[in-house]
Amino acid sequence: MRHIIEKANEIREKYGIDDLELLASKLGAEVVELPLGRIIKEVYIKDEGVIVIDPNLHPYKKRHLIAHGLAHHLFHRNMKVNYFLDERDDRFNYWKQRRQEKEAEVFAAYLLIPEDKLNEKLREEWVKESPDPIPELAEEFRDCQLKAVHDVIHLSDVFGL
Numbered sequence: 001m002r003h004i005i006e007k008a009n010e011i012r013e014k015y016g017i018d019d020l021e022l023l024a025s026k027l028g029a030e031v032v033e034l035p036l037g038r039i040i041k042e043v044y045i046k047d048e049g050v051i052v053i054d055p056n057l058h059p060y061k062k063r064h065l066i067a068h069g070l071a072h073h074l075f076h077r078n079m080k081v082n083y084f085l086d087e088r089d090d091r092f093n094y095w096k097q098r099r100q101e102k103e104a105e106v107f108a109a110y111l112l113i114p115e116d117k118l119n120e121k122l123r124e125e126w127v128k129e130s131p132d133p134i135p136e137l138a139e140e141f142r143d144c145q146l147k148a149v150h151d152v153i154h155l156s157d158v159f160g161l
Contacts, residue, residue, distance in 0.1 A: 004103050007074065008110035017111060020066040024051060029073040031066055041065055044072040064108055071107035076100050 015023050021031045033055035036043065042065035043052040051069030053062055079096065121140060127133040 001103070001106055004071070004075065004107050005110045005115065008107050009115060012111055012114065017067075020063055020070075024066060024070055024073070027070060027073065029070060031069070042069055044069045044076075046072070046077040049073060049077070063112065067108035067111045068104045070111070071104035072100065075103055075107070 011023070011027070015026055017023065024031050029049045029051055031051045031053065034052050035056065036052065036054045041054050041057060041061070044050070045052065051066060051073065053065045053069070057065070079100070118137075121127060121137060127137070130136070
Protein backbone atom coordinates (compact mmCIF):
# COMPACT_ATOMS: atom_id res chain seq x y z
CA MET A 1 0.00 0.00 0.00
CA ARG A 2 2.95 2.31 0.60
CA HIS A 3 3.72 2.47 -3.15
CA ILE A 4 0.23 3.86 -3.77
CA ILE A 5 0.72 6.59 -1.16
CA GLU A 6 4.13 7.44 -2.61
CA LYS A 7 2.66 7.67 -6.13
CA ALA A 8 -0.13 9.97 -4.90
CA ASN A 9 2.42 12.22 -3.20
CA GLU A 10 4.68 12.20 -6.28
CA ILE A 11 1.83 13.15 -8.63
CA ARG A 12 0.53 15.90 -6.33
CA GLU A 13 4.02 17.41 -6.01
CA LYS A 14 4.78 17.15 -9.74
CA TYR A 15 1.46 18.33 -11.22
CA GLY A 16 -0.56 19.86 -8.40
CA ILE A 17 -4.23 19.10 -7.84
CA ASP A 18 -5.94 22.37 -8.76
CA ASP A 19 -7.51 20.93 -11.91
CA LEU A 20 -8.05 17.18 -11.62
CA GLU A 21 -9.46 16.88 -15.15
CA LEU A 22 -6.25 18.40 -16.53
CA LEU A 23 -4.23 16.14 -14.24
CA ALA A 24 -6.13 13.12 -15.57
CA SER A 25 -5.33 14.10 -19.15
CA LYS A 26 -1.63 14.49 -18.28
CA LEU A 27 -1.76 10.95 -16.89
CA GLY A 28 -3.46 9.58 -20.03
CA ALA A 29 -7.06 9.48 -18.82
CA GLU A 30 -10.11 11.45 -19.83
CA VAL A 31 -12.85 12.63 -17.47
CA VAL A 32 -16.40 12.64 -18.82
CA GLU A 33 -19.54 13.72 -17.00
CA LEU A 34 -22.63 11.64 -17.75
CA PRO A 35 -25.71 10.89 -15.63
CA LEU A 36 -25.16 7.48 -14.04
CA GLY A 37 -28.35 7.05 -12.07
CA ARG A 38 -28.96 6.95 -8.36
CA ILE A 39 -26.56 4.18 -7.33
CA ILE A 40 -23.42 4.41 -9.47
CA LYS A 41 -21.47 7.67 -9.15
CA GLU A 42 -18.23 6.83 -10.98
CA VAL A 43 -17.13 4.30 -13.58
CA TYR A 44 -13.68 3.67 -15.02
CA ILE A 45 -13.67 2.30 -18.57
CA LYS A 46 -10.21 0.81 -18.76
CA ASP A 47 -10.17 0.00 -22.48
CA GLU A 48 -10.77 3.68 -23.22
CA GLY A 49 -8.96 5.25 -20.25
CA VAL A 50 -12.14 7.13 -19.40
CA ILE A 51 -13.35 8.12 -15.94
CA VAL A 52 -17.10 8.77 -16.01
CA ILE A 53 -18.60 10.75 -13.15
CA ASP A 54 -22.14 11.87 -12.51
CA PRO A 55 -22.52 15.61 -13.23
CA ASN A 56 -25.08 16.06 -10.44
CA LEU A 57 -22.58 15.52 -7.64
CA HIS A 58 -21.12 18.15 -5.31
CA PRO A 59 -17.77 19.48 -6.61
CA TYR A 60 -15.88 17.95 -3.64
CA LYS A 61 -17.42 14.55 -4.39
CA LYS A 62 -16.49 14.90 -8.06
CA ARG A 63 -12.88 15.63 -7.09
CA HIS A 64 -12.79 12.59 -4.84
CA LEU A 65 -14.23 10.35 -7.56
CA ILE A 66 -11.85 11.65 -10.23
CA ALA A 67 -8.94 10.90 -7.87
CA HIS A 68 -10.47 7.46 -7.20
CA GLY A 69 -10.83 6.82 -10.93
CA LEU A 70 -7.23 7.92 -11.51
CA ALA A 71 -6.10 5.19 -9.13
CA HIS A 72 -7.92 2.60 -11.23
CA HIS A 73 -6.31 4.11 -14.33
CA LEU A 74 -2.80 4.05 -12.87
CA PHE A 75 -2.86 0.75 -10.97
CA HIS A 76 -5.66 -1.47 -12.26
CA ARG A 77 -6.12 -1.03 -16.00
CA ASN A 78 -4.21 -4.22 -16.80
CA MET A 79 -6.07 -6.35 -14.26
CA LYS A 80 -9.16 -8.39 -14.95
CA VAL A 81 -11.95 -7.91 -12.46
CA ASN A 82 -15.62 -8.26 -13.20
CA TYR A 83 -17.67 -5.87 -11.06
CA PHE A 84 -20.87 -7.49 -12.25
CA LEU A 85 -20.15 -11.00 -10.99
CA ASP A 86 -21.92 -12.01 -7.84
CA GLU A 87 -19.39 -12.79 -5.08
CA ARG A 88 -21.00 -16.21 -4.62
CA ASP A 89 -19.98 -17.01 -8.20
CA ASP A 90 -16.33 -16.09 -7.81
CA ARG A 91 -14.81 -15.36 -4.39
CA PHE A 92 -11.36 -14.65 -5.86
CA ASN A 93 -12.85 -12.02 -8.18
CA TYR A 94 -14.64 -10.48 -5.19
CA TRP A 95 -11.39 -10.33 -3.19
CA LYS A 96 -9.55 -8.61 -6.08
CA GLN A 97 -12.42 -6.16 -6.47
CA ARG A 98 -12.35 -5.21 -2.76
CA ARG A 99 -8.55 -4.81 -2.82
CA GLN A 100 -8.72 -2.55 -5.87
CA GLU A 101 -11.39 -0.38 -4.26
CA LYS A 102 -9.31 -0.06 -1.08
CA GLU A 103 -6.25 0.93 -3.13
CA ALA A 104 -8.29 3.50 -5.07
CA GLU A 105 -9.58 5.03 -1.83
CA VAL A 106 -6.07 5.20 -0.34
CA PHE A 107 -4.74 6.86 -3.51
CA ALA A 108 -7.62 9.38 -3.63
CA ALA A 109 -7.25 10.29 0.02
CA TYR A 110 -3.50 10.82 -0.15
CA LEU A 111 -3.67 12.66 -3.48
CA LEU A 112 -6.23 15.13 -2.13
CA ILE A 113 -4.73 15.53 1.34
CA PRO A 114 -1.01 16.24 1.66
CA GLU A 115 0.22 13.60 4.10
CA ASP A 116 2.71 15.89 5.84
CA LYS A 117 0.06 18.58 6.44
CA LEU A 118 -2.43 16.07 7.79
CA ASN A 119 0.18 14.48 10.06
CA GLU A 120 1.06 17.93 11.37
CA LYS A 121 -2.60 18.59 12.18
CA LEU A 122 -3.03 15.16 13.79
CA ARG A 123 -0.29 16.04 16.28
CA GLU A 124 -2.13 19.14 17.47
CA GLU A 125 -3.59 18.90 20.95
CA TRP A 126 -7.17 19.79 19.97
CA VAL A 127 -7.27 16.85 17.56
CA LYS A 128 -6.07 14.43 20.22
CA GLU A 129 -8.65 15.71 22.69
CA SER A 130 -11.60 15.88 20.31
CA PRO A 131 -14.01 12.91 20.33
CA ASP A 132 -14.59 13.46 16.58
CA PRO A 133 -12.04 15.74 14.88
CA ILE A 134 -13.03 14.73 11.35
CA PRO A 135 -15.55 17.53 10.60
CA GLU A 136 -13.08 20.22 11.68
CA LEU A 137 -10.24 18.54 9.81
CA ALA A 138 -12.41 18.32 6.70
CA GLU A 139 -13.00 22.05 6.98
CA GLU A 140 -9.25 22.55 7.30
CA PHE A 141 -8.74 20.59 4.08
CA ARG A 142 -11.59 22.18 2.11
CA ASP A 143 -10.27 20.77 -1.11
CA CYS A 144 -11.36 17.29 -0.21
CA GLN A 145 -14.44 15.73 1.17
CA LEU A 146 -15.10 14.43 4.64
CA LYS A 147 -14.71 10.80 3.55
CA ALA A 148 -11.16 11.38 2.31
CA VAL A 149 -10.14 12.84 5.68
CA HIS A 150 -11.78 9.93 7.46
CA ASP A 151 -10.05 7.43 5.16
CA VAL A 152 -6.61 8.88 5.75
CA ILE A 153 -7.06 8.90 9.52
CA HIS A 154 -8.55 5.40 9.54
CA LEU A 155 -5.90 3.99 7.21
CA SER A 156 -3.18 5.60 9.29
CA ASP A 157 -4.55 3.82 12.35
CA VAL A 158 -5.17 0.48 10.67
CA PHE A 159 -2.03 0.21 8.56
CA GLY A 160 0.29 2.39 10.61
CA LEU A 161 0.79 4.64 7.59
